Amino acid sequence: xxxxxxxxxxxxxxxxxxxxxxxxxxxxxxxxxxxxxxxxxxxxxxxxxxxxxxxxxxxxxxxxxxxxxxxxxxxxxxxxxxxxxxxxxxxxxxxxxxxxxxxxxxxxxxxxxxxxxxxxxxxxxxxxxxxxxxxxxxxxxxxxxxxxxxxxxxxxxxxxxxxxxxxxxxxxxxxxxxxxxxxxxxxxxxxxxxxxxxxxxxxxxxxxxxxxxxxxxxxxxxxxxxxxxxxxxxxxxxxxxxxxxxxxxxxxxxxxxxxxxxxxxxxxxxxxxxxxxxxxxxxxxxxxxxxxxxxxxxxxxxxxxxxxxxxxxxxxxxxxxxxxxxxxxxxxxxxxxxxxxxxxxxxxxxxxxxxxxxxxxxxxxxxxxxxxxxxxxxxxxxxxxxxxxxxxxxxxxxxxxxxxxxxxxxxxxxxxxxxxxxxxxxxxxxxxxxxxxxxxxxxxxxxxxxxxxxxxxxxxxxxxxxxxxxxxxxxxxxxxxxxxxxxxxxxxxxxxxxxxxxxxxxxxxxxxxxxxxxxxxxxxxxxxxxxxxxxxxxxxxxxxxxxxxxxxxxxxxxxxxxxxxxxxxxxxxxxxxxxxxxxxxxxxxxxxxxxxxxxxxxxxxxxxxxxxxxxxxxxxxxxxxxxxxxxxxxxxxxxxxxxxxxxxxxxxxxxxxxxxxxxxxxxxxxxxxxxxxxxxxxxxxxxxxxxxx
Numbered sequence: 001x002x003x004x005x006x007x008x009x010x011x012x013x014x015x016x017x018x019x020x021x022x023x024x025x026x027x028x029x030x031x032x033x034x035x036x037x038x039x040x041x042x043x044x045x046x047x048x049x050x051x052x053x054x055x056x057x058x059x060x061x062x063x064x065x066x067x068x069x070x071x072x073x074x075x076x077x078x079x080x081x082x083x084x085x086x087x088x089x090x091x092x093x094x095x096x097x098x099x100x101x102x103x104x105x106x107x108x109x110x111x112x113x114x115x116x117x118x119x120x121x122x123x124x125x126x127x128x129x130x131x132x133x134x135x136x137x138x139x140x141x142x143x144x145x146x147x148x149x150x151x152x153x154x155x156x157x158x159x160x161x162x163x164x165x166x167x168x169x170x171x172x173x174x175x176x177x178x179x180x181x182x183x184x185x186x187x188x189x190x191x192x193x194x195x196x197x198x199x200x201x202x203x204x205x206x207x208x209x210x211x212x213x214x215x216x217x218x219x220x221x222x223x224x225x226x227x228x229x230x231x232x233x234x235x236x237x238x239x240x241x242x243x244x245x246x247x248x249x250x251x252x253x254x255x256x257x258x259x260x261x262x263x264x265x266x267x268x269x270x271x272x273x274x275x276x277x278x279x280x281x282x283x284x285x286x287x288x289x290x291x292x293x294x295x296x297x298x299x300x301x302x303x304x305x306x307x308x309x310x311x312x313x314x315x316x317x318x319x320x321x322x323x324x325x326x327x328x329x330x331x332x333x334x335x336x337x338x339x340x341x342x343x344x345x346x347x348x349x350x351x352x353x354x355x356x357x358x359x360x361x362x363x364x365x366x367x368x369x370x371x372x373x374x375x376x377x378x379x380x381x382x383x384x385x386x387x388x389x390x391x392x393x394x395x396x397x398x399x400x401x402x403x404x405x406x407x408x409x410x411x412x413x414x415x416x417x418x419x420x421x422x423x424x425x426x427x428x429x430x431x432x433x434x435x436x437x438x439x440x441x442x443x444x445x446x447x448x449x450x451x452x453x454x455x456x457x458x459x460x461x462x463x464x465x466x467x468x469x470x471x472x473x474x475x476x477x478x479x480x481x482x483x484x485x486x487x488x489x490x491x492x493x494x495x496x497x498x499x500x501x502x503x504x505x506x507x508x509x510x511x512x513x514x515x516x517x518x519x520x521x522x523x524x525x526x527x528x529x530x531x532x533x534x535x536x537x538x539x540x541x542x543x544x545x546x547x548x549x550x551x552x553x554x555x556x557x558x559x560x561x562x563x564x565x566x567x568x569x570x571x572x573x574x575x576x577x578x579x580x581x582x583x584x585x586x587x588x589x590x591x592x593x594x595x596x597x598x599x600x601x602x603x604x605x606x607x608x609x610x611x612x613x614x615x616x617x618x619x620x621x622x623x624x625x626x627x628x629x630x631x632x633x634x635x636x637x638x639x640x641x642x643x644x645x646x647x648x649x650x651x652x653x654x655x656x657x658x659x660x661x662x663x664x665x666x667x668x669x670x671x672x673x674x675x676x677x678x679x680x681x682x683x684x685x686x687x688x689x690x691x692x693x
Contacts, residue, residue, distance in 0.1 A: 013039055013041055016039075023094070042071065047060065060077070082154070083154050084154075096108075156217065160211035161212040167179065180339065194395070206332075219285070223287045223292045224286055225283060228283070231278070233275050236283075237274060248272070256268055297314060318348070324355055326352065327352060354399065355398045358372075377401075384414065385406050388518060393470065412481075413477050421530075433498060445491065446503040449483060449503060450550075451554050453511070453548070454549050460472045473518060510542040513527065514542065557596070563592075563620055564603050571622070579605070580626070580637070582604075583608065587620055588614065589615050589619055635665070643679065646660075646690050657680050659682075659691040
């Protein structure tokens with residue numbers, strides 16, 4: 001290609017050019033505009049242009065792209081509407097008019113390739129067509145999120161609520177000359193946002209959003225915008241209520257009377273233009289659905305007819321929705337309507353939770369194969385598990401929902417809770433325990449779990465009153481873990497079983513009540529089975545006596561469990577199984593009351609606890625030297641474990657006595673083995689065998 005001239009891009013500014021469609025009537029209608037077919041500079045913040053691809057020259061069509069439109073508005077460029085809502089080319093575009101831009105994607109390219117500019121416009125051309133090169137180019141293109149149909153960008157006239165004009169008439173309070181935007185910002189700051197950054201997000205939207213688009217075109221049904229616009233003089237009027245509309249109507253009122261103000265019902269009514277006297281119809285669009293959603297705190301509570309009744313319910317205590325979509329939709333519309341009418345928020349607290357995604361961290365779509373339909377999830381996962389999965393999650397973070405996450409929640413919480421209930425129900429029935437059974441004084445372990453439960457119920461109520469299900473669920477989950485992995489674990493071999501049963505009955509029945517808002521089905525099953533009452537959902541929130549509180553005991557137990565954790569860690573690192581008893585352990589840096597020491601010896605399977613000097617740091621040292629007696633006891637416990645596993649495999653009842661054959665066992669510990677495994681006769685043989693009678 002011969003280079004005719006070299007120059008800076010700035011040298012091109014202001015130059016005029018000729019285009020291939022200049023003969024079309026729609027183009028000729030704006031040809032007199034001073035900026036018509038003029039080279040203009042871009043704004044990199046609106047329409048960035050790079051020089052590492054293409055020519056550095058970009059044709060901008062004001063009506064055919066959001067960036068083009070913004071740049072056109074800034075520079076005052078002429079605009080030529082091109083396509084209708086269905087992508088048909090509009091009248092005034094000559095041979096293009098009536099053809100569909102999406103059905104004929106190459107129609108423009110074919111014309112540019114085949115039309116000879118020198119012939120059509122009397123130009124001297126270097127080629128016989130308008131194109132230098134046509135090539136494929138990958139770029140982002142809008143598509144329908146549901147059916148993936150390609151969309152088109154077009155300009156259209158819509159109706160807006162101005163955000164930055166001083167309020168001319170405020171129906172509530174003193175707004176002065178504040179704009180609607182400023183008033184809404186004031187109202188938004190009066191709301192409690194969960195999480196707290198929700199306010200910042202809402203304020204950012206309020207400060208930067210454009211005027212509020214309130215119209216929806218081409219709808220056959222919807223809540224009408226009460227706007228009548230004169231086609232003759234352009235004057236429009238907003239009708240305030242039914243009474244005003246009835247007074248102004250010159251036709252159609254009888255057909256509309258008694259009906260709701262929706263399209264097409266309201267469109268029958270005509271009024272007379274107050275400016276020129278022309279008979280006027282309602283504008284075609286209906287209202288944006290968020291107008292309807294935002295007015296709910298007023299429209300459903302007889303705000304216009306019975307304000308005293310309305311004031312008994314206003315504002316709402318709490319609303320919740322997904323934050324990513326609703327901070328600029330529902331939350332925004334609620335704030336807007338309440339600001340216009342009352343200058344106060346229509347809700348005091350809002351929980352805006354993040355998005356629910358599939359486990360692959362993508363939105364759920366059937367076409368992607370990662371969607372879980374509700375009935376499928378409920379059947380396979382269980383609705384209580386699904387509910388807990390939601391409740392125990394930090395609402396400010398996206399929730400990755402799926403079968404793996406649900407299985408983890410089930411294992412971590414529901415199985416612990418249900419097994420705790422089963423332990424109590426099975427063994428209490430086995431021992432024929434009844435709730436009215438007289439028991440001795442509770443043990444320190446009983447007092448500890450009651451104290452833990454007291455503080456759990458108190459904390460849960462506090463969190464729920466603050467609309468914080470996340471921390472409430474975390475509090476309850478920690479308690480269930482303590483109940484299962486510590487209290488019940490340390491209560492299995494207790495001699496004072498009635499006291500343990502009484503404690504567990506108190507905890508489980510009241511725990512079911514506290515859990516009922518979270519897991520309504522499992523909690524109801526536990527409660528009704530234990531109490532015989534019709535339903536947990538007919539019970540009242542538990543009020544526990546302050547005598548349950550033992551904070552000092554809770555601190556001691558917490559220290560004890562830290563010692564246990566260190567002891568277990570040492571056994572694991574030394575390869576010494578827990579069933580092998582040890583002579584003793586020495587603890588430095590801590591001291592426990594004497595009535596708690598038995599929990600250490602039982603849990604860590606040591607014979608004696610020694611207290612060393614206080615060094616400021618908690619240290620635990622196990623005496624790992626095994627005497628013959630200790631080794632024999634360890635062997636006996638290993639045999640017990642084998643027999644219990646065999647009993648489970650054989651399906652024996654908890655109270656069923658059996659005959660057992662094992663390869664070997666320490667004779668001195670035979671009676672202990674038989675007692676622990678409900679064995680009548682213990683003999684030596686080749687394999688482990690259970691004989692039932």
